[in-house]
Amino acid sequence: MPPTTEKPIVRRDVPLRRSLLLRLLAVSVLVSVCSIATTAWLAVRTTVVAIDEERGQALADDTRIYYRLLGYAARHPRWDGVGPTVRALARETGHRIVITEDGRRIADSEPAPDLPYRPPDKATAAIDPLAASPELLSDSASARIDPRAVGPFRLSEEERTRLRRAARRQAECLRTALGQEMTVVEAPSGRSRVESGASRMPEVPHCDSTTLESLTPTEARALVALNALVNTCLSRRHAAEVKLALDDQGTPRAVPRPGLRPGLPEKTPSESRGAGNADGSLVTSCLASGRAQQLAPYVAPTAALYVTSPGRSATTFFDLSAGNRARIAGGAVLVLLVTVTATTLAGLRLVRPLHALTDAARRMEEGEPGARVAVTSNDELGRLTSAFNAMSRRRDQLEAVRKDMVSDVAHELRTPLSNIRGWLEGAQDGVVPQGDLLVSSLLEEALHLQHLIDDLRDLSAADAGELRLNLAEVDIADLLAHTAMAHRSRAENAGVTLRSEIPGDGLVIEADQVRLYQAVGNLVANALRHTPSGGAVFLRAHQAGDEVLIEVADTGSGIAAEDLPHVFDRFWRADKSRCRRTGGGGLGLSIARKLVQAHGGTVTASSTLGEGSVFTIRLPRVPPPAPPTAPARR
Numbered sequence: 299m300p301p302t303t304e305k306p307i308v309r310r311d312v313p314l315r316r317s318l319l320l321r322l323l324a325v326s327v328l329v330s331v332c333s334i335a336t337t338a339w340l341a342v343r344t345t346v347v348a349i350d351e352e353r354g355q356a357l358a359d360d361t362r363i364y365y366r367l368l369g370y371a372a373r374h375p376r377w378d379g380v381g382p383t384v385r386a387l388a389r390e391t392g393h394r395i396v397i398t399e400d401g402r403r404i405a406d407s408e409p410a411p412d413l414p415y416r417p418p419d420k421a422t423a424a425i426d427p428l429a430a431s432p433e434l435l436s437d438s439a440s441a442r443i444d445p446r447a448v449g450p451f452r453l454s455e456e457e458r459t460r461l462r463r464a465a466r467r468q469a470e471c472l473r474t475a476l477g478q479e480m481t482v483v484e485a486p487s488g489r490s491r492v493e494s495g496a497s498r499m500p501e502v503p504h505c506d507s508t509t510l511e512s513l514t515p516t517e518a519r520a521l522v523a524l525n526a527l528v529n530t531c532l533s534r535r536h537a538a539e540v541k542l543a544l545d546d547q548g549t550p551r552a553v554p555r556p557g558l559r560p561g562l563p564e565k566t567p568s569e570s571r572g573a574g575n576a577d578g579s580l581v582t583s584c585l586a587s588g589r590a591q592q593l594a595p596y597v598a599p600t601a602a603l604y605v606t607s608p609g610r611s612a613t614t615f616f617d618l619s620a621g622n623r624a625r626i627a628g629g630a631v632l633v634l635l636v637t638v639t640a641t642t643l644a645g646l647r648l649v650r651p652l653h654a655l656t657d658a659a660r661r662m663e664e665g666e667p668g669a670r671v672a673v674t675s676n677d678e679l680g681r682l683t684s685a686f687n688a689m690s691r692r693r694d695q696l697e698a699v700r701k702d703m704v705s706d707v708a709h710e711l712r713t714p715l716s717n718i719r720g721w722l723e724g725a726q727d728g729v730v731p732q733g734d735l736l737v738s739s740l741l742e743e744a745l746h747l748q749h750l751i752d753d754l755r756d757l758s759a760a761d762a763g764e765l766r767l768n769l770a771e772v773d774i775a776d777l778l779a780h781t782a783m784a785h786r787s788r789a790e791n792a793g794v795t796l797r798s799e800i801p802g803d804g805l806v807i808e809a810d811q812v813r814l815y816q817a818v819g820n821l822v823a824n825a826l827r828h829t830p831s832g833g834a835v836f837l838r839a840h841q842a843g844d845e846v847l848i849e850v851a852d853t854g855s856g857i858a859a860e861d862l863p864h865v866f867d868r869f870w871r872a873d874k875s876r877c878r879r880t881g882g883g884g885l886g887l888s889i890a891r892k893l894v895q896a897h898g899g900t901v902t903a904s905s906t907l908g909e910g911s912v913f914t915i916r917l918p919r920v921p922p923p924a925p926p927t928a929p930a931r932r
Contacts (some may be wrong), residue, residue: 364431369444456489520574715743721739770811833854835852
């Protein structure tokens with residue numbers, strides 16, 4: 299047969315796309331990106347909501363502060379007494395409020411005498427009742443003049459009282475006539491008027507009040523002065539003169555029909571947007587400038603308002619500016635880098651021992667003995683490495699046992715076959731006579747071969763779990779007596795005394811009598827083989843709890859302590875020079891152990907070198923369930 303050549307093993311590295319480290323890194327990056335994106339989205343959403351809420355609160359606080367201070371400026375010609383108002387607003391809103399005029403601080407809710415005040419780059423608002431901010435004061439007039447700035451139109455206390463009484467009488471009359479609730483409202487100038495909840499109040503002639511429809515002396519004088527200022531402005535622009543009147547809220551308006559005496563208008567303000575031949579926008583401009591000129595001596599000068607708090611410099615404390623976005627992006631990149639770095643280090647620490655295990659497994663596959671991996675940790679990888687090293691050692695042991703077994707089997711078969719060949723060649727050459735001696739010698743060698751084959755067959759069946767047991771009640775006393783009788787002749791030939799100590803109470807267990815007799819017989823044969831002439835072999839049995847103990851003791855040479863763990867190994871002999879004819883095939887004790895284990899028991903050995911050995915069989919009183927019967931081999 300031509301020699302066969304094995305295909306050499308080719309080392310292949312794991313492709314990069316299938317690398318455990320790369321996959322671990324990819325999963326880590328994916329998780330990190332998703333986590334960062336989710337966290338950033340939630341943070342932005344939360345921040346936007348917080349910013350909106352803070353801006354809304356800041357705007358509400360700023361509007362409140364601005365409205366109160368604007369009202370103060372509309373009613374006072376100077377800022378001298380604004381300090382208490384500023385401090386009260388600061389307590390209510392929790393902000394620091396500072397008012398400056400031409401860069402000079404005139405009011406501060408939290409003054410620091412030792413430190414000069416450094417205002418922010420931009421003021422929160424400019425306080426000017428004659429140019430109110432429409433964003434912070436939505437109900438200001440179209441001319442941006444605060445309605446609370448009335449100046450010379452402010453009524454005296456006597457006029458206020460007279461108009462208030464007239465308004466109450468009119469309200470009572472209308473309530474009686476219309477059956478509706480009426481309310482008396484007082485304008486900033488002090489003029490009273492009647493209002494109802496209805497969108498349009500019907501006319502009731504008998505409830506009209508001459509007092510409410512006529513101008514007071516204070517209003518008449520102020521209106522004449524304002525009319526002169528407006529007409530002067532119009533004359534400079536070559537426009538016709540107009541007449542002014544007060545609407546129901548006390549605000550000056552141009553009268554649309556010329557010749558109407560100064561007084562309250564009979565039409566709505568929408569009908570009085572133009573007068574005569576003058577352009578409406580020109581009249582509005584002159585009216586606004588005239589009112590500003592007339593009210594200037596009665597209101598406080600323009601001042602700058604600063605509203606600050608610990609978390610903000612003006613009215614908001616945070617925004618998604620380019621700098622903030624850059625910081626958020628930088629933080630996300632930093633987190634990603636830290637995650638990737640940590641994952642890479644952890645992956646390398648994880649992959650390095652795996653690579654070592656893979657290399658050792660490849661060396662083992664190639665047949666290299668002693669493939670081991672250094673254990674560098676006590677974690678799962680360390681335990682895996684320890685298990686691999688134990689497997690490698692066990693494999694080496696099994697391989698050594700396999701080689702020894704093959705060698706021993708070959709040796710055991712070679713000896714009787716050589717004898718048979720020698721006898722046959724001698725007979726063929728005429729050296730050995732062909733007769734009873736030849737047949738007897740050939741039969742003895744054939745029996746040796748048959749015995750070895752039977753032993754190997756029993757071991758193979760036990761290893762495969764196919765050893766069948768026919769359980770029945772077995773009397774231990776009868777078993778020991780039968781075993782002693784079977785080996786009596788051999789013991790006498792060897793000059794060894796064989797004694798059987800039969801228990802008096804009788805021990806009965808369930809077992810396979812044939813297999814149990816074979817196991818005890820192998821132990822007795824081994825004891826007789828290692829006991830010199832003049833020695834003794836003892837068979838004993840007794841009960842210990844739920845177990846029955848069978849002991850085979852001898853006064854032979856004993857077994858060394860280092861050899862004692864191997865006495866049940868196959869083909870093992872303490873004296874390697876012994877052959878099958880003088881020392882057996884080395885399978886008897888192995889077969890005995892397998893037979894006892896099949897009964898659910900154990901067999902152990904103890905020995906003292908030079909004094910003898912004791913083999914103990916422990917069997918349960920109730921045997922384990924019989925294994926399933928294996929199918930017969932074809």
